[in-house]
Amino acid sequence: MSIINSLTKRSTLDAAIKQIGKARKSEAGLAEQLYKGAYQGFAKVISDNLTISQALYYWGFGLLHQAEQQDPEQAIATLEDAVSKFSFCLLIAPHYLGAAIDGGVAYMTLARLSTTEAKPRLYSKAEQFFETAGEIQKGSAAYNLACIYALKGDETACLNALTLARQTGSLPDEPVILQDSDLASIIETDWFKQFIADLHTQPAVAASTKTEAVDIDYEPKMKLKKSEDFDYYSK
CATH class of the missing domain: 1.10.287 (Helix Hairpins)
Incomplete structure (x- = not known):
């Protein structure tokens, strides 16, 4: 400096x-x-302090995964700490995509561990993080949003989000989708079955615009792939 x-x-x-x-x-x-x-x-x-933003992100990232090994009471406290790190990271680096997505994941996990009364508020918080991710990189959290819409019972929004995820290359593989408990309420609907069937018959992206996908070293829960024009860790 x-x-x-x-x-x-x-x-x-x-x-x-x-x-x-x-x-x-x-x-x-x-x-x-x-x-x-x-x-x-x-x-x-x-702002624009790369070292601080990276430290905050990876601090939150560590907490997010530490919570997976804890009992529910400990995990809730750890996840709340992770959310604070991701939020602070986005404050000083508003385009840090990883913090936006993982902040939403942390809130989704908190919702699963919380009471029925608390779930709607926590899912709404997760939705805000995923929407921020979508503003940073279109479609980057579309599948995550589809899961939230399914949990809310908004089937139209769910289909739109799944379609966007497919179009932007962030849709997980079919077995992952079919086993996702967040989508349990829509698995047997006619429109969802048609969506899955279309995966086998229709190309998601025109050949002229499709980019070569490259696997990224990240946890499976995110169900994301990295393409040449998609920098997951962009700041």
């Missing part, structure tokens, strides 16, 4: 800290604006 850049960040940080002080003494409406302005300043100070 250059001296000028360092001084600029220091100035921005000092200004944000002062805004927090003003916010604490202000009325609700003005305080809200000051707090938001301060947060933007903090985000600007730590």
